Amino acid sequence: MKWLEVVxxxxxxxxxxxxxxxxxxxxxxxxxxxxxxxxxxxxxxxRLFGDxxxxxxxxxxxxxxxxxxxxxxxxxxxxxxxxxxERALVVEIEATLTSRKGMxxxxxxxxxTALLRHHCDKEERILCELAGCLSEDEDQTIVAEFMKARPQxxxxxxxxxxxxxxxxxxxxxxxxxxxxxxxxxxxxxHG
Numbered sequence: 001m002k003w004l005e006v007v008x009x010x011x012x013x014x015x016x017x018x019x020x021x022x023x024x025x026x027x028x029x030x031x032x033x034x035x036x037x038x039x040x041x042x043x044x045x046x047r048l049f050g051d052x053x054x055x056x057x058x059x060x061x062x063x064x065x066x067x068x069x070x071x072x073x074x075x076x077x078x079x080x081x082x083x084x085x086e087r088a089l090v091v092e093i094e095a096t097l098t099s100r101k102g103m104x105x106x107x108x109x110x111x112x113t114a115l116l117r118h119h120c121d122k123e124e125r126i127l128c129e130l131a132g133c134l135s136e137d138e139d140q141t142i143v144a145e146f147m148k149a150r151p152q153x154x155x156x157x158x159x160x161x162x163x164x165x166x167x168x169x170x171x172x173x174x175x176x177x178x179x180x181x182x183x184x185x186x187x188x189x190h191g
Contacts, residue, residue, distance in 0.1 A: 003062060003142040004131045010054045010146075011120045016159055017042050017050070018113045023166030025109055028102070036097055038165070039105075041158045043097075046090050048155050050116075055083040061145045069133040075126050082119045086112065 020042050024034045063076045089112040096105035134142070 001143050002131070003134070003139050003146070004127060006143055006146045007058075007062070007127060008124065010049075011124065013156055014046070014050050014054070014116065014120060016163075017045050017156065018116055020159065020162045020166055021109055021113050023163075023168075025106060025113075026168075027166060028106060034166070038158075038162055039093075039097060039109075042162065043090055043094055045155050045159075046112075049151055051083070051087050051090065053149055053151055055086075057146050057149055059083065061142055065134060065138055065142055066127075066130055069138075070130050079119070079123055082115070086116055086119065089115065 021039075024039060024042075027034050059080055063079070067073060067076060089108055093105060093108045093112060096102075096108055
C-alpha cells in the first residue's frame with residue numbers, strides 16, 4: 001500500500017461521515033427530527049478519526065516528508081490552516097448541540113461539510129501530483145506510521161445504521177429513471 005492510498009481511504013471515510021451529516025441536515029430541512037446522539041457519534045468520528053488521527057498524521061508525518069521532496073510550502077501551510085478551521089467548526093457544532101441552538105447547528109454543520117469536502121478535493125489534487133516523489137522506503141515508513149496511529153476501534157461502526165436512517169434509499173433499477181428500462185428505451189429510440 002502507498003501513502004496516497006491511505007490518504008484516499010481516509011478521505012473516503014471522512015466523506016461517508018459528511019454524507020451522513022448532509023442527510024441529517026436534509027431531514028431538518030424537511031421538518032423531520034434528528035437524534036442528538038447520532039450527531040454526537042458522527043462528530044466523535046470527525047474529532048477522533050478526522051482530526052486526532054488523520055490530520056495530525058498529515059501535519060506531523062506526511063507533509064514534512066513531502067516538503068523535503070517537493071517544497072511547496074504555501075499549499076501545505078494552507079492545508080494546516082484549513083485543518084484548524086475544521087477543528088474549530090467541530091467544536092462550534094458540539095457547542096450548538098449542548099446549547100440546543102438549532103439554526104446555529106445547521107449553519108455550522110453546513111459550513112463544515114462544504115469546507116471539508118472542498119479541502120479533501122484540493123488536497124487530493126495536490127497530493128496526487130506528488131505521489132511519486134518519495135522513495136519506496138519513505139513511502140513505506142509513512143504508511144507504517146499512519147497504520148500504527150490509526151484508531152483501532154471502529155469509531156465509524158455506526159455509519160451503516162446512520163446511513164440507513166438519514167440517507168435517501170436508492171430506487172430499485174426498474175423504478176429509477178436514470179438506470180431503469182424506460183431510460184434504456186428512450187436512449188435507444190434516439191439512436
